[in-house]
């Protein structure tokens with residue numbers, strides 16, 4: 001039996017097993033088995049499986065992958081937002097490789113990747129599904145493009161495809177501490193009441209992975225699936241913005257309904273509607289900040305800001321300016337929303353905000 005058959009067998013068994021207290025352990029083990037087989041499926045089997053035309057180098061400050069069914073308008077969006085042209089046409093699978101473009105926004109260079117359309121079964125190798133998904137895993141944000149004139153099942157189908165290969169959209173990593181040990185058995189603990197798993201189920205799942213010695217600490221009320229995510233190290237957690245295109249074809253009421261859904265933006269690439277707002281939201285999901293440097297007695301350098309991730313400290317800023325700056329660092333003066341006073345004297349651990357100005361004073 002091939003892996004795909006095994007997967008479909010287990011999926012069928014999960015589907016026909018009633019969910020209740022008595023089957024809880026059985027289901028947990030089945031899910032762990034399923035996760036294992038799917039992980040095997042992801043391992044590159046044939047040489048060169050990654051595929052010509054998909055190994056695009058990362059460049060710029062962040063990477064965004066355009067994922068969607070065929071002909072939803074992905075290439076049209078790339079050609080509209082960047083100076084790169086990507087062929088668009090009314091037939092499906094116009095795009096067959098990964099086409100990179102650059103969106104310049106707020107001084108940042110954002111790499112936008114146009115990709116072939118994916119379809120149901122993509123994760124199992126249909127179309128160019130596996131290559132597309134491999135690229136999606138390397139992105140900082142997924143732009144899932146949807147056709148606003150079509151039913152919302154397309155979104156669920158795509159989410160399922162990505163979910164089945166370990167991509168988690170708009171989800172936090174489960175707060176479970178997990179460490180495999182050399183001996184001592186399974187040490188299981190929690191810092192809160194657990195309603196979805198118990199020690200026995202956790203043990204059974206770990207045994208399915210042939211893990212007999214480990215430290216497991218639940219810091220929140222997680223499910224068996226979330227535990228499996230933590231054990232399977234190949235999970236990625238990505239912010240995802242759902243972009244509903246072709247709103248020129250639907251009623252205002254429908255546009256209004258879709259626009260109110262969480263993580264969603266409505267646009268028309270052909271009519272260039274709402275693309276500014278799309279970029280604004282994308283910026284928010286990328287969680288980038290701009291930090292401006294200033295030399296003593298001179299105005300800040302607003303033309304050449306540093307592009308960094310939200311949550312960076314002064315120490316990160318020093319590294320971004322010069323490799324050895326943190327070593328000769330005495331203190332910094334910061335102007336902006338991260339401080340109580342402007343300027344304020346801060347140390348290396350101070351967390352920077354968007355549009356802060358910094359002046360580093362050396363020893």
Ligand SMILES: Nc1nc2c(ncn2[C@@H]2O[C@H](COP(=O)(O)OP(=O)(O)OP(=O)(O)O)[C@@H](O)[C@H]2O)c(=O)[nH]1
Pocket residue numbers: 068069070071072073074075076077087088089090091092093094095096115116117118245246247248249267268269270271
């Ligand atoms: N009505 C309407 N049509 C659009 C819009 N954006 C794109 N299209 C049309 O949709 C069709 C498909 O566009 P593409 O950009 O090729 O779509 P794609 O997602 O790149 O398709 P594949 O590469 O085949 O996966 C083309 O005929 C476009 O002109 C839009 O905003 N409104």
Ligand SMILES: [K+]
Pocket residue numbers: 070071072088089090091092093094095
């Ligand atoms: K197309």
Ligand SMILES: [Mg+2]
Pocket residue numbers: 074075076087088094095114115116117
């Ligand atoms: Mg295309």
